Amino acid sequence: MPAEDYFSKTYQGARAKFLAACQELRVQTTEFRGPYGPAAPEPPLIDCLRLGDPAATNLLVIYGGDRRSDALCCAGIETGWLKEFGKAKLPANTAIALLHHGAVPKTGGEIPGRGGPPPQWEDDILAKVEERYAEYARLQGIDSTGAPLPESTDGDVPGYPARLLDMLAHAIAPGATSRIIFVEIRVGLGRWGEAELFPCHPRTSPETKRIRQWFSLPEPSEDAPPGEQEPGCLGAGLMRRFAGAEITAATASFGTYSMMSVLESLATRPNGQAMPETGQVVFPQSAEWRDEVWRNAIVVIQRALTGMQHS
DSSP states (O other): OOGGGGGOOSSSHHHHHHHHHHHHHOOOOOOOOOOOSSSSSSOEEEEEEEEETTOEEEEEEEEEEESHHHHHHHHHHHHHHHHHHHHSSSOEEEEEEEEEEOSTTTTTSSSOOOOSSSOOHHHHHHHHHHHHHHHHHHHHTOOSSSBBBBOOOOTTTTTTTTHHHHHHHHHHHHSSOEEEEEEEEEEEEEETTOOOEEEEEEETTHHHHHHHHTTTTOOOOOOOOOOOOOOOOOHHHHHHTOOTEEEEEEEEEOOOOOOHHHHHHHSSOTTOOSSSTHHHHOOOOOOOHHHHHHHHHHHHHHHHHHHHHHH
């Protein structure tokens, strides 16, 4: 199966592929639903799959960031991993949890509907429009339609109630877990299809040191920003629930910004549309990009699994 076929343009398509891959392996996912709209909204907010030793104390968690493009990218990686490595034996005392979600509209990650004449575009707007809106939505406490997100209570994060996170944490780690690695999949402005790893810990922390060793990251320059990468809503909520474990968290950001993506978007835009379709820039549709992302994602996952065994 070509790597490009692991990815989808829509959440519905991505979920269908993910569940089909699970069915082929004869493994069962657990659905988690949030209190949005009807009593049983469709589809579920999160599909969770744990594989490996049921008693493992080492756990790798793969999940997508807050935005729709992050979730679609992660879904393709998860489906590909199940297709190609789902039957492979994991390292001893190790399990892996795949969290499949759509990121819309529950976390404010959806691009808002366009109304009125489209703005004239420039590279900066084109590349950052979705990221800027997601940040605006978080600050305003709204989803993609402008509706308020559920009120937060103790242990909540935007879009994910505390009770749901409690149940999800138990599903991915039902027993004692001493070491957990969280890898959040995102898309960003890096080089086309390449993965950039960013620690979610202070620069001088032991966690950041581990991440730099595992992924062969260079030491930051003296003029680099001092702050660490912030985990997305789902990761932040789960990490709070494993206070007794050794937590190592990083984001893997796959580059999308290139002249190729701009030209492809321009070539497919409707006549008279001043602004290219931003979704094709923040989540490219080309087979070449998908193949590059998949090959680099394999390296990220393998290095995380290896690092967990040797440090």
